Amino acid sequence: MKKNYLRQISCLGRMVLKWWLCLLLGGMLNLPATAQQKTAPRVNLKVEKTSLIRAIEALRSQTRYNFLFNSKDLQPYTDISVHLQSVTLQQALDSLLIGRKTGLGYTIDGETVVIRKKQIQEQQQGTVNGRVTDNRGQALPGVTVLVKGTAMGTVTGIDGNYKISLPETGLTLRFSFLGMGTREIVVTGPECNVILEEEQNSLEEAVVVGYGVVKKKDLTGSVSSVDTRLIEESAAADIGTIIQGQVSGLHILTGSGAPGEEVQIQIRGCASLSGNTSPLIVVDEVPMPSDFSINQLNPSDIKSIDVLKGGSSSAIYGSRASAGVILITMKKGSRNEKPLISYDYTFGTRQLVSDINVLNTEEFKLLLLEATRNSAQEQGYTNLSDYRYYKDYTTPGYFGEVNTPWMKLLMQPARVHKHNISVRGGGHSSNYSVSYGLIDEEGMLVNTSNRRHNLNLNLDTDLNKWLKMGVTFRGDLSKRGQTENFNVAAEARPDLPCYNEDGSYYVHKYMYQGEERFESNPMIEAKERDNVNQDLGANITSYLVSRPFGGLSLRLQYSYNYKQSKGRDFYPSMTLYGSGGYKGQKGQLTNTERLSENQELMGQIMYGKRIKKHNFDITMVGTLTDSKNSYASMTFADFPDDKTQTSIWQGVTYKDQMGYDKGALLLSYVARANYSFNDRYLLTVSWRADGSSRFSPDNRWSYFPSLAVAYNLTEEKFLRHNKVINFLKLRASVGKVGMGYVDEYGWRTLYDATEYLDQPAIVPGSMGNNNLKWEGTVSYELGLDYGFFKNNRISGTLEFYKKKTKDLLYRYTLSPGIGLPSANVNFAAIENRGIDFDINAKIIKGYAPLYQLSAIIALSFLLDSMEAHLFRGYVCQRLKQPASMITPIFLLGNTNN
Incomplete structure (x- = not known):
């Protein structure tokens, strides 16, 4: 057997023998523990994603110490990353074993280190003390030490030492300090020493960019x-x-x-x-x-x-x-974490910050009469008494004499309750997450509410060293009570009362062209209308990832999305709409149901490699998406009563029905390549091809390329050690995206069902268009990313952009003489250009979240314009107008006028 200072003990007998050797060696040296610590060598340790055994070997190679342990105890820990510089051996071992919740402890006896599993003993209520240092062994004064989940805490002294009382066993201590990464450690003994490493630069944080x-x-x-x-x-x-x-x-x-x-x-x-x-x-x-x-x-x-x-x-x-x-x-x-059970509850309220100024009765009368006089003059009336509306408004008794505060009657403070409970953790080869959330909120308008349940389940596990799989389920169930919108309170007539003297609802009657009519009471419409929507959503995703050798990753993923929405909108007979304008109708009910199903199968190949100063990665993806959706709506009127017998089948009078059942396929191929030289010059190239069944075979495919470059100036020598400019990067890009949002069969001529001579029949519903094609949007962008001072205390972006969309898709209204209402066409263009500016400043970062202060400023300056000569059969003489001018364009009228 080859002799090696890193001895691996595989049986209990040999472990006992080594213990005796340690005791004998300690007696011969006759050195107290304090003397050993004073003369202990300092070590440097810099490892990335390596095993604990290799990390221990790196320590052994820098010292004369022997390390004794059972290899089975250390084998589970294979993802160790640590950067330590000129620290004592004890501090290095604390960082590797104690601070990482390995469940391992150690003793130093002479020049022998014995690593073994901890003997967990019941800890009675008492105190815990320790010392907090940085990765160079320097004491850290002013570190906040909090007992997680409580308000108990303390601060380390000038020598980095602390002492804190614990009310029970198994609690977690949270160590936080300005510029250092926060650490949480479960207390397992009366002493807990901690090493805090410098906070990771925000520029090193991973950002999701799509398929990677x-x-x-x-x-x-x-x-x-x-x-x-x-x-x-x-x-x-x-x-x-x-x-x-x-x-x-x-x-x-x-x-x-x-x-x-x-x-x-x-x-x-x-x-x-x-x-x-x-x-x-x-x-x-x-x-x-x-x-x-x-x-x-x-x-x-x-x-x-x-x-x-x-x-x-x-x-x-x-x-x-x-x-x-x-x-x-x-x-x-x-991974390698015990189950963490967490529950949180949040309560909040929503209310108007200040009262919304609305007209009182006198102001309402004066302004309405003024508007009527202006309208009469515009229409050429020389005698106001001849103008019918002015005559009506000046008739005694037309206006009421009350001053009803509709805003106060219809608005209310809205309470919000949030509950969330979760269990997360993992073992050596798997991790899991289970969470449930409940949100219960009221609306600021009476008779509005929302109650939503969320359930999330996730499991990821390694099948072997090169194969990993996972499954995720997300479900949500919501029930929303809706009524009229906010305008019902803001636009209500202040001169009309809400209730009669006997407490019943007031309904205003008036004559119009010899016919009796009624004014809606906003309180009736808001409180008595029964409008409830219930949504059920679910997503199931499963994946399989294979990493056969370094740098190569293969992923196969399947996802299924389901959403069902049911709506019930019942107007009782006391409402204006439910009574048919108070003409005897006994309520009206509309039931709706929407159902959508989407399935997607994705295959992905990724490969990345770094060769000296050259770093590149390639991603290729293929997806197939199948979507189906349906809708049905039915309306009935005249129900036996307004409270109990209000199901759709209990309505006597048929009003209306409609619906559809559609589906579409989308096939896509994607390729992307990233390249960087010396982390200074960056290049990204991507290409995507989409084929959709929503377009005719001749125009089914569209292609979307993009190119982006960046120059990291902080990698240059003249900025590398600048204490003010921590990060500075210039970037430019151009890319094309598209849009194919048209009806699933928008390029075909569609037919609708109808009735003819008491027999079912079909009629043309919309005109097809074989020339229909994709919208295309080309974007240009020039940006600057910056960060100032240590850890980017001030950071942000400045971007200039321009994008132009051509071949806009729109359902164009046809001339009535054609006999068809509309057709999908490509026409017009929209151009957007603007500036985005972000700045994030960490003004104060204290020892606890209570003393942290940061500011985010996000500014955007946007101009948009539309190029179109033809819109809904009308002609626009002004090009380069904002897209919001579409409605005024429609009102201009035909050029023949």
Whole structure:
């Protein structure tokens, strides 16, 4: 047997023998422990993703010490990364064994180190003390030591020592210090020494870019990240509210503000007229279908959010990324960690910051009469008494005499409750995560609410050294109570009362052209309408990853998305709509149901290698997406009562019905290559081909290339050691994305069902167009990324961009003489250009989150214009107008007038 100082003991008998040798050697040397520590050698240790055995061997090679251990105890730990410089042997062993929750302990006896499993003993309530140092062995004064989950804590003294009382066993201590990475250690004994390493440079953080990740400093395209602290600390119930205003160029439109309402998201303006202006949502590398709402996710389960804004960065997703991409990574368990059970509860309220100024009764009368006089003069009336509306408004008794505060009656403070419980952990070869979330919120408008359940399950496991698999399930169930929107309170007539003297609802009657009519009571419409929507969503994703040899990765992934939405909208007979204008109708009910299913199969090949100063990686992807969706709606009126017998089959009078059943296929091929030279010059090239069944065979395929370059100036000698400029990078890119959001059979002539002579029949519904093709958006971008001072205390981006979309897809209204209502066509162009500016300043970073202060400024300047001569059969004489001018263009009228 070959003699080696790194002896591996495989049986208990030999371990006992070594113990006796250690005791004998210690007695011969007759050195106390304190003397040993004073003369202990200092070591340097720099290893990356290596085994614990090799790390111990590296320590042994720098000392005269013998190391005794059972190899089976050390074999599970194969992913060790540590950077230590000129530290004592004891500090190095603390970092490798104690601070990493290995469950291993050690003793130093003379020049022999014995590593063994700890004997866990029941620790009674008492004190824990220790010393906190940096990786060079220097004491760290002022380190905050907190008992996790409690308000108990202390601060290290000038010599780095601390002492803290613990109320029970098994608690976790959290060590935090300015400029150092935070560490959490489970207390297993009366002494706990800790080494804090310098905080990782934010430029080294990994950023998701689509089908992979890169370091932030190696980005060539426009990618912005949302600060994860905002997600964790916010009391908001939906993600759209949380990320609003956090990323330049990202605009969140919340609509009416009803709880659970789907938000509209735009990245760098509107670039399409087809209605699909929302970015692609990608969750854990799985693209979500177009009907997916970002608010379906539980904010407590989100780990990171990255936004792809530029054409080159989003071109990897081709036709699905015409409006940008939002990449979301969910939380998972960690390897070699005991189960961590976490529960958090958040309570918040939403209310108007200040009262909204609305007209009182006198102001309402004066302004309405003034508007009527202006209208009469515009129409050529010389005598106001001849103008019918002026005559009506000046008739005594037309206006009421009350002053009803509709805003106070219909608005309310809205309470929000958030519950979240999770269990995460992992073993040597697997990790898992289970979480459940409940959000219960009221709306600020009466009779509105939202209640959502979220369930997330994840398991990743290594089948062997080169094969890994995983499965994820995400489910959500929500029930939303809706009513009229906010305008019902803001636009209500203040001169009309809400209730009669007997407490019943007041309904205003008036005469119009000899016919009795009624004015809607906003309180009736808001409180009595029964409008409930229930959504059920589920996603199942499974993958298999193989790494046959260094640098090569093969991935096969299947995902299934399911979403069902059911709606019930019942107007009782006391409402204006439910009564048919108070003409005797006894309620009206509309039931709707939507169902969508999406399946995607993806195959991916990745290879990366570094050769001296040259670093490159190649990614190739193929995907097949099958989507199906259906819709059905039915309306009945006249029900036996307004409370109990209100099911759809209990309605007597048939009103309307409609629906559809559609499907589409999308086949895609993707290739991308990244290259960098000496981490200074960066190049990214990508290409994607999409083929969609939504277009005719002649125009089914479209291609989306992109090119991006970057120059990292901080790798140059003149900036490498600059204390002010920590990071500076120039980048430029050009890329093309597309959009194919048309009806599943938009290029075909479609027929609708109808009735003819009491028999079923079909009629043409829309005209086909074999020349229909993809929208194309070309984006140009020039950007500057910067970071100032240590650890980028001030950082951000400055970007100039321009993108132009041609061949806009739109459903064009045909002339009535053709006999068909509309056809899908390509026409017009939209151009967006602007500036994005981000700055993130860490103003104060204290020892605890309470004393941390940072500021985020996100500014965006956007100009958009539209080029179109023809729009809905009308002619526009002004080109280069904003896209928002579409409606005024329609009102201009035909050029023959």
